Amino acid sequence: xxxxxxxxxxxxxxxxxxxxxxxxxxxxxxxxxxxxxxxxxxxxxxxxxxxxxxxxxxxxxxxxxxxxxxxxxxxxxxxxxxxxxxxxxxxxxxxxxxxxxxxxxxxxxxxxxxxxxxxxxxxxxxxxxxxxxxxxxxxxxxxxxxxxxxxxxxxxxxxxxxxxxxxxxxxxxxxxxxxxxxxxxxxxxxxxxxxxxxxxxxxxxxxxxxxxxxxxxxxxxxxxxxxxxxxxxxxxxxxxxxxxxxxxxxxxxxxxxxxxxxxxxxxxxxxxxxxxxxxxxxxxxxxxxxxxxxxxxxxxxxxxxxxxxxxxxxxxxxxxxxxxxxxxxxxxxxxxxxxxxxxxxxxxxxxxxxxxxxxxxxxxxxxxxxxxxxxxxxxxxxxxxxxxxxxxxxxxxxxxxxxxxxxxxxxxxxxxxxxxxxxxxxxxxxxxxxxxxxxxxxxxxxxxxxxxxxxxxxxxxxxxxx
Numbered sequence: 001x002x003x004x005x006x007x008x009x010x011x012x013x014x015x016x017x018x019x020x021x022x023x024x025x026x027x028x029x030x031x032x033x034x035x036x037x038x039x040x041x042x043x044x045x046x047x048x049x050x051x052x053x054x055x056x057x058x059x060x061x062x063x064x065x066x067x068x069x070x071x072x073x074x075x076x077x078x079x080x081x082x083x084x085x086x087x088x089x090x091x092x093x094x095x096x097x098x099x100x101x102x103x104x105x106x107x108x109x110x111x112x113x114x115x116x117x118x119x120x121x122x123x124x125x126x127x128x129x130x131x132x133x134x135x136x137x138x139x140x141x142x143x144x145x146x147x148x149x150x151x152x153x154x155x156x157x158x159x160x161x162x163x164x165x166x167x168x169x170x171x172x173x174x175x176x177x178x179x180x181x182x183x184x185x186x187x188x189x190x191x192x193x194x195x196x197x198x199x200x201x202x203x204x205x206x207x208x209x210x211x212x213x214x215x216x217x218x219x220x221x222x223x224x225x226x227x228x229x230x231x232x233x234x235x236x237x238x239x240x241x242x243x244x245x246x247x248x249x250x251x252x253x254x255x256x257x258x259x260x261x262x263x264x265x266x267x268x269x270x271x272x273x274x275x276x277x278x279x280x281x282x283x284x285x286x287x288x289x290x291x292x293x294x295x296x297x298x299x300x301x302x303x304x305x306x307x308x309x310x311x312x313x314x315x316x317x318x319x320x321x322x323x324x325x326x327x328x329x330x331x332x333x334x335x336x337x338x339x340x341x342x343x344x345x346x347x348x349x350x351x352x353x354x355x356x357x358x359x360x361x362x363x364x365x366x367x368x369x370x371x372x373x374x375x376x377x378x379x380x381x382x383x384x385x386x387x388x389x390x391x392x393x394x395x396x397x398x399x400x401x402x403x404x405x406x407x408x409x410x411x412x413x414x415x416x417x418x419x420x421x422x423x424x425x426x427x428x429x430x431x432x433x434x435x436x437x438x439x440x441x442x443x444x445x446x447x448x449x450x451x452x453x454x455x456x457x458x459x460x461x462x463x464x465x466x
Contacts, residue, residue: 056069122233137171147185202242225292250264294442
């Protein structure tokens, strides 16, 4: 399977199954568009005459000759023989038995606080309480969660723990105690915890910053972009905006971490389809690690992204990619989370095909110790897997998530982005379709565009370095 597209002046050809990326000229691009993947004789005389005739006519003013076309055909055939073009899918058989594979838990999302000091209008957690009572995780529950993680991590040494909410800093004392406990058991069990803190910044102060810089492998700072955009969707409960209170704190936090191992993370909605302005605003404020992503909400919400919004958003991604390339050349580049793709390494193929690991390798823990496939399933009682005391008791649910891969989803099988997307978010699929194997269509469209932009940037950066 190949996928071809044009972006920012680059003709890009993806060989989906091998992961090879080719940047080609117009003649090669058009030749590939005319060759049928299901034609076993696509390099034969008949195919050659048909393609060559059409393109020699199209590029007559450029002086393209029959000899040139024979060279093009020879080059394309060589790429196929080298396994970088028109390769076949050899992975499907390998994921058929995913249900049988042994998995270990490697990451927990600790809901340290089901409470929040903001009233974000799009919050999936319902202002922090996740469809339930406001509550804080006790040290005892958190300790049992870390013990559960270690006990179920097998031989894996590096373990991930996210302090999440609501707003985790409402329960900062417990965060500190759990980190200290984690450091104690690291030595006993030969494990290493990588801690992450997500915060809205309201309670961020020098003490928190010092602690985070010492103990947190990553920090996520919630801000939506421009003041008017941020304040519209992330106000206090009295309606007052929070931008002015947090912006300087976030700048100080980012600077104190030397512009690494953090993200400013925002959400854009139907109300700011010009979200590129928010990304660039954050970049202009000095942030170098930026994530701004589309809201996921039901169509009844006035801020929800609709199918009609997709063209404007895709145009925005193209514009953002071009601006990022321009700024990098000027020496003021920044990273955009959704454009970050590792074309030379990254997770193994089967990991990429099986997704984020929710429900199997990654679990969420409520303040009272219940286990869920991820934070977006919390509050959906049917998805409660067990608890930190007794462990996982609903193995059937875990097995269903093991089978949640691109080959279980008909819409994913022939999608060029399947190796980068991994089939999309199971929670979004469930909340929109009641089925974790039925992808959320708007998310799919936007992800495909992000992948295209990301690959274009990689091609452009490689060209700059050559």
